[in-house]
Amino acid sequence: QQNFSFEDILGVTGGGGGMGPGRGVGRYMVRPQSGVARVGSIGVQYSDSWGKNDALKLNGSYFFNDTNTRNKSLLQKWYEAPSPEDYLEQEGESETHNANHRLNLRLDWNINKNMSLMSRTNFSFQSNDPYSQQYGELKGETATNKGVPYEMLYNGSEGESHALRFSELLQYRLKLGKAGRTITVDGRYSTRQTPESWTNSFSTLSTSYDAESGVTTPLLRYVSSTAPQSQNDVRANFTYTEPVSKFSQVSLQYRFDYEDQSIEKTSFITDDSFNTAGLMPDPSLSSITTSTNMEHRVGPGFRYAKQRNTVVANVYYQHSILDGMVKGENISRDFNHVTYFLMANVAFNPQNSIRMFLSSYTQNPDVRNLQDIYDVTNAQYLSKGNPELVSSYNHRFNFHYIRSNIEKGRTFMWMLHAQLTQDYIGQSIAYNPTIDVDGEVYNPLQYSTYENMDGYYNLRTHVSYGFPVSPIKCNLNLSAGVNYSHTPSMIDGQMNYTSNMGYDARMSLGSNISENLDFTIEGNGAYNDATQSLGGKNSRNQYFSHTASGTLKWVFWKGFTLTAAVNYNQYIGFTNDYNEDYLICNVYLGKKLFKNQQGEILVGVNDLLNE
Helix, strand or coil, X not given: XXXXXXXXXXXXXXXXXCCCCCCCCCCCEECCCCCEEEEEEEEEEEEEEECHHHCEEEEEEEEEEEEEEEEEEEEEEEXXXXXXXXXXXXXXXXXXXXXXXXXXXXXXXXXXXCEEEEEEEEEXXXXXXXXXXXXXXXXXXXXXXXXXXXXXXXXXXXXXXXXXXXEEEEEEEEECCCCCCEEEEEEEXXXXXXXXXXXXXXXXXXXXXXXXXXXXXXXXXXXXXXXXXXXXXXXXXXXXXXXXXXXXXXXXXXXXXXXXXXXXEEEEEECCCCCCCCCCCCCCCCEEEEEEEEEEEEEEEEEEEECCEEEEEEEEEEEEEEEEEECCEEEEEEXXXXXXXXXXXXXXXXXXXXXXXXXXXXXXXXXXXXXXCEECCCCCEEEECCCCCCCEXXXXXXXXXXXXXXXXXXXXXXXXXXXXXXXXXXXXXXXXXXXXXXXXXXXXXXXEEEEEECCEEEEEEEEEEEEEEHHHCEEXXXXXXXXXXXXXXXXXXXXXXEEEEEEEEEEEEEECCECCEEEEEEXXXXXXXXXXXXXXXXXXXXXXXXXXXXXXXXXXXXXXXXXXXXXXXXXXXXXXXXXXXXXXXXXXXXXXXXXXXXXXXXXXXCCCCCC
16 A cells, blocks of 8 residues: 555656656656555645735645555466467566655735735656566467567566656736736746666567577567656746626637757667676667757637536637757657637536537647657567658547436436547557668567557447435445447558447445444446457457445544455456456554544554455
């Protein structure tokens, strides 16, 4: 149990902190990671206010997390048409030590009735020392075509990284006398620096087979790399609103965003000692990537609000300029788009209301998507960008209907969501190709690049109903949903569409008996049926996942407490006759402390059944 989440500014946990597509330096709060963890956490929080009517408010917090996580894994994977029909079994182990400091400050100052100032300051520092190793055998068509009994996949790495992140947001708001006439100006600066980052890794280049001895051995490549990174982002917004009637106003908004980033990766091919003395960097594995992205967005808006009815409409013109360089290759692109946002909230009466959203947004390719250079970091999985990519354009529609009866405690909701993407940026994959990279021939298991494709859409509908069960003093919530997605890709030069139909249902029973007894019983299940258009009937993949859980908090005698949690997970694969389940039980005994019993100390066991 890992207590507080941490901020993954290095992007090493799969939470998305790395320098990938997208704008700005975001914050990535990571949920507890899988594995067996030793965790130490400490935090302090302060808040106060001063002045007349608490005009000045300050909130500050500091948290520190230190986590050491160990994992052992066994992966079994079936590859089916339209890919080569293979079977992979891979064992792995890893250990990661992660330390994370977070400092946050919030300041709100109501200067007078017409002026206010807001400040948000955040600082984080993260260190990460990972180690991992995987060994696997790939059997089937791929190995047969290469004349070996099986392909050996053997790789591992260890490294160390340090990163810091700082951001400051200031917002000033001014009321100009007339109700609804305002000016809002805000600016944000953020920076993320990774001054130290090194990795020693090894991976399989190819598999050799000696028919006479029957011995299969992998040819390994050892690489030592450093990759310091830097990213800065400056953003400014200006918004002016003007009332045009008692219930409506118009607005004009302008936003400017400038971002620059650089990654300097230097890699050496070494022996198994990873000693780089006297070696020159390998040009195929080393690169300097720099990019700047500047965007202007401007547009008018309209807002109508009367009682509980609201309509908001905005249209924006945005112009983006991307300049970058990868391994000496210049990349320069301009993107021009018009986007829209429409929201309507209609309350027919206090019990019935609907809310609708219609909006669009774009996703521009970054320099790594556009670079016409092979990435051979992993010799078994090569990739390259596509300089012909254009932005994807996304349309989204959301509809919510809510019917609530406060007196009887009943709530019904129906939700509908739809998304359509034009020029979807999808993957184009080739299996087992032969590729010449600067005179060196590679035979990877997979080569991938990017293509703009049409045909992506997603539809989902969901209903839920909640009501009290008076005889047992509990609240029952029921929900069910259907989801369909259609995702394009290319495989060996042919269009392929992945269609997935999913059904899910959930039940939750929560107690409302007394302040000394609180429990929740939940169950949810999801069934998925996916097919690949190129694979035909043989590519159908059906699976079911189910979770049942219960939590209990009981204050039973003089402030003594019993806390328990039970979680059952089951996964059934119908296509491959696969079934796995496990039961996790956590139990704690505790004692309430301090005035009004606002503190508590607990001693307990996690994973009581050792599963």
